[in-house]
Amino acid sequence: MIPASFDYIAAKSLDEAISLLATHKDDAKILAGGHSLLPAMKLRLMQPKVLIDLGRIKELSYIKEEAGQLRIGAMTTHFQVETSDLLRRVCPLLPETATQLGDMQVRNKGTIGGSVAHSDPAADWPAAILALDAEIVATSARGDRVIKATSFFVEMLTTALEPGEILREIRIPGGKGKSGQAYVKVRHPASGFAVVGVAVNLAADGGKCQSAGVGITGVSPKAYRAANVESGLKGNALDAKTLSAAAAHAADGVDINSDLYASAEYRKQLATVYTRRALEIAASRLK
Amino acid sequence: MKKTISVTVNGVTHQNEIEPRLLLVQYIRDVLNLTGTHVGCETSLCGACTVMVDGQAVKSCTMLAAQADGSTVTTIEGLAQGGELHPVQSGFWEHHGLQCGYCTPGMIMASAQILQRNPDPTDEEIRHGLEGNLCRCTGYQNIVQAVQCAAKKMKSKSVAR
Numbered sequence: 273m274i275p276a277s278f279d280y281i282a283a284k285s286l287d288e289a290i291s292l293l294a295t296h297k298d299d300a301k302i303l304a305g306g307h308s309l310l311p312a313m314k315l316r317l318m319q320p321k322v323l324i325d326l327g328r329i330k331e332l333s334y335i336k337e338e339a340g341q342l343r344i345g346a347m348t349t350h351f352q353v354e355t356s357d358l359l360r361r362v363c364p365l366l367p368e369t370a371t372q373l374g375d376m377q378v379r380n381k382g383t384i385g386g387s388v389a390h391s392d393p394a395a396d397w398p399a400a401i402l403a404l405d406a407e408i409v410a411t412s413a414r415g416d417r418v419i420k421a422t423s424f425f426v427e428m429l430t431t432a433l434e435p436g437e438i439l440r441e442i443r444i445p446g447g448k449g450k451s452g453q454a455y456v457k458v459r460h461p462a463s464g465f466a467v468v469g470v471a472v473n474l475a476a477d478g479g480k481c482q483s484a485g486v487g488i489t490g491v492s493p494k495a496y497r498a499a500n501v502e503s504g505l506k507g508n509a510l511d512a513k514t515l516s517a518a519a520a521h522a523a524d525g526v527d528i529n530s531d532l533y534a535s536a537e538y539r540k541q542l543a544t545v546y547t548r549r550a551l552e553i554a555a556s557r558l559k
Numbered sequence: 560m561k562k563t564i565s566v567t568v569n570g571v572t573h574q575n576e577i578e579p580r581l582l583l584v585q586y587i588r589d590v591l592n593l594t595g596t597h598v599g600c601e602t603s604l605c606g607a608c609t610v611m612v613d614g615q616a617v618k619s620c621t622m623l624a625a626q627a628d629g630s631t632v633t634t635i636e637g638l639a640q641g642g643e644l645h646p647v648q649s650g651f652w653e654h655h656g657l658q659c660g661y662c663t664p665g666m667i668m669a670s671a672q673i674l675q676r677n678p679d680p681t682d683e684e685i686r687h688g689l690e691g692n693l694c695r696c697t698g699y700q701n702i703v704q705a706v707q708c709a710a711k712k713m714k715s716k717s718v719a720r
């Protein structure tokens with residue numbers, strides 16, 4: 273399995289990558305970790321004429337706190353997220369998601385920016401990014417553009433990124449008050465991708481739910497925020513009955529995927545059960 | 560357009576002119592003739608092609624040789640030092656961690672990474688680390704034992720030093 277021919281350019285800086293993309297336009301594809309792109313090119317599902325490799329741009333690989341936000345560079349690998357002490361402390365949802373993604377070798381090479389830009393309907397990151405109410409920074413010759421995660425995932429393999437734009441950074445708002453997070457996933461036994469993946473980010477005060485972010489992947493052609501689950505939690509005490517009643521709305525209003533492994537009916541059931549479990553774990557972690 | 564790359568593999572620096580679409584595993588096997596690294600699935604799933612690139616275990620069928628330009632690569636041939644097997648290699652030997660041996664180079668490279676990051680893993684941690692490596696023969700049990708044995712060997716070595 274060999275990809276069709278292409279030219280390969282290793283960009284030395286983000287500015288160079290932006291100008292290369294502006295020159296080659298639709299003929300070019302960005303290469304990050306290559307763990308979605310290269311398999312697709314080997315199957316000749318994609319045949320870009322030019323690959324612009326971001327792999328040597330060190331300035332795109334970081335995890336830091338700035339301006340009250342967590343900021344993660346696009347080329348940060350899944351492994352770097354998984355093992356970040358900062359994230360384990362302030363946003364454990366991200367390492368918990370990373371460790372369930374793919375396998376060790378995939379986590380070593382694949383990047384969070386590549387996954388979010390690719391927007392696979394069974395990818396793990398979109399669920400976490402949505403639950404955390406993150407923002408995505410896209411950059412191009414025109415400068416930076418900040419996109420809310422809720423409007424970033426447009427449909428299967430399609431995002432709000434425009435031609436010429438590179439995903440530069442993911443920003444996560446700082447938490448307020450007590451928070452409890454969890455990511456749970458039904459792994460597809462062959463591919464490892466999410467049949468259903470549920471990310472939860474709860475904040476509570478005085479025993480009542482202040483805010484709830486629930487991101488769900490694998491269920492629908494694009495990852496989504498489960499608005500009816502969230503509204504069933506907000507303002508309420510997070511007891512077992514409330515969590516279970518809210519989780520029943522996990523697949524409200526979305527088209528549900530169906531494939532050989534899981535019918536739409538089964539997926540919907542999984543979504544409900546795993547949302548309840550994710551909520552229970554997150555609620556138990558409120559501290 | 561061909562591209563010249565320079566890659567240090569098992570301590571030897573090679574310069575070659577390659578097509579950008581050449582996969583790292585093809586470069587290792589077909590250009591450098593290091594055939595210890597295997598190709599199982601060609602689709603990123605089996606891990607037989609696992610090598611270390613700049614200290615990170617990666618599936619070399621899912622990486623371009625061009626991406627490794629300037630990197631240091633270790634393959635299964637580069638693991639033994641001074642004629643002495645790497646502790647993971649002797650662990651596999653002693654605990655019968657292989658049958659046909661097809662998956663073994665990749666298993667050993669991935670196991671080496673697991674132990675480098677976590678010198679004292681539980682069985683569960685070893686299994687989690689090896690999720691990207693498929694074996695159709697052993698049933699994995701002896702592989703886990705082999706890695707545990709290697710962990711002990713590496714610990715007693717570092718104490719001795």
Ligand SMILES: Cc1cc2nc3c(=O)[nH]c(=O)nc-3n(C[C@H](O)[C@H](O)[C@H](O)COP(=O)(O)OP(=O)(O)OC[C@H]3O[C@@H](n4cnc5c(N)ncnc54)[C@H](O)[C@@H]3O)c2cc1C
Nearest residue numbers: 302304305306307308309374382383386387395396439464
């Ligand atoms: C065996 C295997 C198992 C996997 N299992 C899982 C799993 O369980 N869960 C999961 O979520 N994922 C899984 N993946 C996918 C993996 O997470 C990929 O790493 C990820 O989807 C893509 O990231 P990448 O850095 O490899 O991007 P690439 O493959 O390099 O790029 C993907 C796409 O995004 C574009 N792109 C990349 N970076 C940018 C950027 N900064 N700006 C604009 N466009 C960009 C590229 O042009 C390309 O179209 C698996 C992959 C493999 C091979």
Ligand code: FES
Nearest residue numbers: 599600601606620
């Ligand atoms: S040959 Fe590379 S993962 Fe199977």
Ligand code: FES
Nearest residue numbers: 658660694695696
């Ligand atoms: S020993 Fe035969 S595949 Fe693992």
